[in-house]
Amino acid sequence: MRRLRGEGPWAWLAAGSVALSLLLLVALLALLAGRGLAHFWPGELVQIELDDGSRFAARPGREERSAEGVERLYHTGNREWLGTPWRWIEVARIVEQRRPAELVIVERRRWGDFIGRVAGLEEDGVALDIDDEAARWTTLDERLGRLAQLREARDALRQQAVMPRVRALAAEQDVASRARLEDELAAANAEVLALQARMARDRVVLESVTGERLALPLEEVLALQRPNAMSLPAKLGAWGERAWRFLSEGPRAANTAGGVWPAIFGTVLLVLLMSLLVAPFGVLAAIYLNEIAHQGRLTRLVRISVRNLAGVPSIVYGVFGLGVFVYGIGGSLDEWFFSEQLPSPTFGTGGLLWASLTLALLTLPVVIVATEEGLARIPDHQREGALALGATRLETLRRVVVPMALPAMLTGMILAVARAAGEVAPLMLVGVAKLAPQVALDGEFPFLHLERKFMHLGYHIFDVGFHSGDVEAALPLVYATALLLVMVILVLNLTAIFLRHHLKARHGALPR
Amino acid sequence: MLAQPDTPAANASRDAVIDIDPGASCLEIQGLSLAYAGTPALSDLTLRVPRHRVTAFIGPSGCGKSTLLRALNRLHDLNETVSRRGAIRLEGQEIHAPEVAVAELRRRVGMVFQTPNPFPMSIYENVAFGLRLQGGLRKRQRDEVVEWALRSAALWDEVKERLGASAWSLSGGQQQRLVIARTLAVKPEVLLLDEPASALDPISTLKIEELIRSLKSQLTLVLVTHNMQQAARVSDYTAFLHGGELVEYAPTDALFTNPRLVRTENYITGRMA
Numbered sequence: 001m002r003r004l005r006g007e008g009p010w011a012w013l014a015a016g017s018v019a020l021s022l023l024l025l026v027a028l029l030a031l032l033a034g035r036g037l038a039h040f041w042p043g044e045l046v047q048i049e050l051d052d053g054s055r056f057a058a059r060p061g062r063e064e065r066s067a068e069g070v071e072r073l074y075h076t077g078n079r080e081w082l083g084t085p086w087r088w089i090e091v092a093r094i095v096e097q098r099r100p101a102e103l104v105i106v107e108r109r110r111w112g113d114f115i116g117r118v119a120g121l122e123e124d125g126v127a128l129d130i131d132d133e134a135a136r137w138t139t140l141d142e143r144l145g146r147l148a149q150l151r152e153a154r155d156a157l158r159q160q161a162v163m164p165r166v167r168a169l170a171a172e173q174d175v176a177s178r179a180r181l182e183d184e185l186a187a188a189n190a191e192v193l194a195l196q197a198r199m200a201r202d203r204v205v206l207e208s209v210t211g212e213r214l215a216l217p218l219e220e221v222l223a224l225q226r227p228n229a230m231s232l233p234a235k236l237g238a239w240g241e242r243a244w245r246f247l248s249e250g251p252r253a254a255n256t257a258g259g260v261w262p263a264i265f266g267t268v269l270l271v272l273l274m275s276l277l278v279a280p281f282g283v284l285a286a287i288y289l290n291e292i293a294h295q296g297r298l299t300r301l302v303r304i305s306v307r308n309l310a311g312v313p314s315i316v317y318g319v320f321g322l323g324v325f326v327y328g329i330g331g332s333l334d335e336w337f338f339s340e341q342l343p344s345p346t347f348g349t350g351g352l353l354w355a356s357l358t359l360a361l362l363t364l365p366v367v368i369v370a371t372e373e374g375l376a377r378i379p380d381h382q383r384e385g386a387l388a389l390g391a392t393r394l395e396t397l398r399r400v401v402v403p404m405a406l407p408a409m410l411t412g413m414i415l416a417v418a419r420a421a422g423e424v425a426p427l428m429l430v431g432v433a434k435l436a437p438q439v440a441l442d443g444e445f446p447f448l449h450l451e452r453k454f455m456h457l458g459y460h461i462f463d464v465g466f467h468s469g470d471v472e473a474a475l476p477l478v479y480a481t482a483l484l485l486v487m488v489i490l491v492l493n494l495t496a497i498f499l500r501h502h503l504k505a506r507h508g509a510l511p512r
Numbered sequence: 513m514l515a516q517p518d519t520p521a522a523n524a525s526r527d528a529v530i531d532i533d534p535g536a537s538c539l540e541i542q543g544l545s546l547a548y549a550g551t552p553a554l555s556d557l558t559l560r561v562p563r564h565r566v567t568a569f570i571g572p573s574g575c576g577k578s579t580l581l582r583a584l585n586r587l588h589d590l591n592e593t594v595s596r597r598g599a600i601r602l603e604g605q606e607i608h609a610p611e612v613a614v615a616e617l618r619r620r621v622g623m624v625f626q627t628p629n630p631f632p633m634s635i636y637e638n639v640a641f642g643l644r645l646q647g648g649l650r651k652r653q654r655d656e657v658v659e660w661a662l663r664s665a666a667l668w669d670e671v672k673e674r675l676g677a678s679a680w681s682l683s684g685g686q687q688q689r690l691v692i693a694r695t696l697a698v699k700p701e702v703l704l705l706d707e708p709a710s711a712l713d714p715i716s717t718l719k720i721e722e723l724i725r726s727l728k729s730q731l732t733l734v735l736v737t738h739n740m741q742q743a744a745r746v747s748d749y750t751a752f753l754h755g756g757e758l759v760e761y762a763p764t765d766a767l768f769t770n771p772r773l774v775r776t777e778n779y780i781t782g783r784m785a
Binding site: 294379381382384385386387388389390391392395399400403404 | 585587590592615616618619622623625626627629631632633641642645646691694695698
């Protein structure tokens with residue numbers, strides 16, 4: 001403050017602009033974090049009686065003022081009976097509002113959430129005789145635990161016993177081996193089926209506050225909570241668990257529920273591939289322009305063109321990628337190497353490879369410009385020092401110039417990553433998918449599947465926000481995904497910044 | 513010296529240029545003219561540089577002394593706009609001859625620049641840089657050469673504990689001695705120094721000057737400086753250049769105490785910038 005005094009209005013104006021920018025940034029992050037993270041909080045459930053005598057149980061949401069008075073949005077769940085899991089209620093119509101501790105919210109594999117009570121447990125269709133409320137909960141928890149173990153065992157069996165044999169069978173020609181493999185496969189499948197039968201043993205009987213009953217197989221239950229009976233630590237635990245499931249699971253119910261793991265994976269993999277592709281091209285081009293090319297009119301023209309390429313709208317790169325990479329190169333690849341699968345395309349359709357190539361092209365100017373600036377900052381006497389020791393130009397480049405320009409190259413990569421990770425428009429043309437639960441990296445040869453379509457956080461935001469049937473359910477997911485996208489970009493950038501700092505620290509700053 | 517017109521002025525300047533015995537000369541410059549994109553920087557320079565002596569080039573800014581120095585290890589090759597006429601011979605061999613490899617020439621004629629320019633690597637790797645380019649040395653031999661070079665540059669005692677540290681962590685004076693050590697490591701015959709102390713403090717300057725005097729027994733040194741006291745302190749011969757021409761060339765004592773030409777006297781007494 002003391003320094004600003006006497007500087008006149010300009011200093012205040014400049015400082016005010018910085019403050020405003022920071023404020024906007026903080027507001028943006030706060031909005032995303034607030035709306036996104038609140039979605040995972042196990043909010044309390046209420047049981048409501050209206051003036052017409054009807055009852056329902058729900059989780060209250062936002063309020064809106066209208067001509068008739070204040071209306072509140074309730075998440076009622078129970079879509080199979082109510083038709084929609086959302087209900088707007090005029091607050092004035094509420095006669096009674098209670099918070100019974102036994103209200104549960106069940107996240108189901110199908111039909112969305114159930115809100116109501118647990119009426120009992122069934123084993124092989126026979127009701128268990130448990131009167132005590134507390135005992136019923138412990139039994140339910142035990143059985144959910146047993147189910148989780150069985151599910152793990154089944155998945156492991158599928159992964160280790162079934163899938164390898166299916167693959168081996170597809171490749172095997174010999175009749176005897178085939179018969180043996182088929183027998184083994186049948187045995188493994190029978191084991192899986194047995195496990196699944198054991199998983200189907202338990203059912204939980206649910207009852208809504210209006211009396212509808214439902215016997216739900218326990219394996220359909222994704223999560224079961226009694227928020228009204230939970231202590232604060234338990235709520236925090238449940239919040240953490242839901243947030244983790246959001247990060248680690250695939251989407252369900254047309255992207256309006258479940259997690260975004262494939263989208264995170266797709267985004268990161270796409271950016272990493274893009275970096276791998278753009279780094280060598282950009283750096284070599286910058287080295288040629290700055291160190292090798294004759295500094296004439298043509299070089300200047302090329303330099304200006306490269307700088308202008310950075311301003312071309314990204315959708316134009318998308319069109320280019322579609323025309324040249326997907327239809328041109330991809331189509332030819334299909335004709336030459338994958339003709340047995342035509343007319344269904346392998347590389348002739350959008351995919352990870354073409355998307356990362358398109359993004360690499362998009363970010364190439366950024367890398368070239370940043371690298372060139374770094375190279376131009378290296379004083380000539382450094383180059384001459386190496387030359388004067390008898391180094392060739394190539395040795396000078398390799399041993400002295402490039403190491404000194406490395407931080408600048410990483411700056412270029414940081415800018416490129418920041419631009420590429422947030423780019424959605426070109427991806428829509430060259431390979432992003434609404435739903436691609438299979439990530440492009442797995443244990444199946446050749447491990448990295450460059451031809452596969454992929455999910456992307458940016459596109460996921462667009463798809464969930466504008467193309468989903470359940471807007472109310474989608475909105476918090478949009479905020480959460482947006483927050484996640486910002487975080488992913490931040491992490492990618494911080495990695496590059498850390499790397500640059502590490503390089504600079506090794507030799508100190510460039511001597512001036 | 514052959515094609516000069518026999519005018520009084522030319523005679524006077526010829527008198528002011530001493531002749532070194534060809535047998536004792538290391539570098540021989542004959543009729544050297546050099547121009548940057550058509551602008552002459554050196555015109556018709558002829559002199560011999562004596563072996564195992566320190567020769568200083570002095571003169572006002574823009575007189576061509578640095579240009580001449582850079583011509584001696586062909587650093588102008590990189591600049592396409594430079595045109596050159598005349599001959600430079602190192603131990604009787606024309607350095608522009610097609611059979612001379614420029615890398616080998618630069619190894620024989622080392623150069624130290626005005627600003628210290630250590631490479632972005634450790635102290636050890638800086639000194640070993642030239643050795644690695646040549647290759648063929650075992651680790652132990654390389655260690656020995658590095659130690660010898662650092663000792664020759666009077667730097668060993670200061671850095672022996674931290675050879676693996678970044679060269680950029682050294683002070684300016686240490687960096688400059690490191691650069692000299694780096695050049696010495698490839699065993700050059702000639703060491704060109706382009707105002708090696710101009711970016712340094714007085715104590716570092718003193719160390720560099722001591723170093724220059726002590727290296728005389730091993731190799732031929734050519735020093736460019738704008739500091740006349742420095743030239744007087746360290747050099748055996750001094751050449752005064754002005755406007756791209758060699759004005760006077762004499763043993764340092766003679767040039768500073770008894771200059772033959774008024775132009776030289778004006779410069780060394782500070783009457784000409």
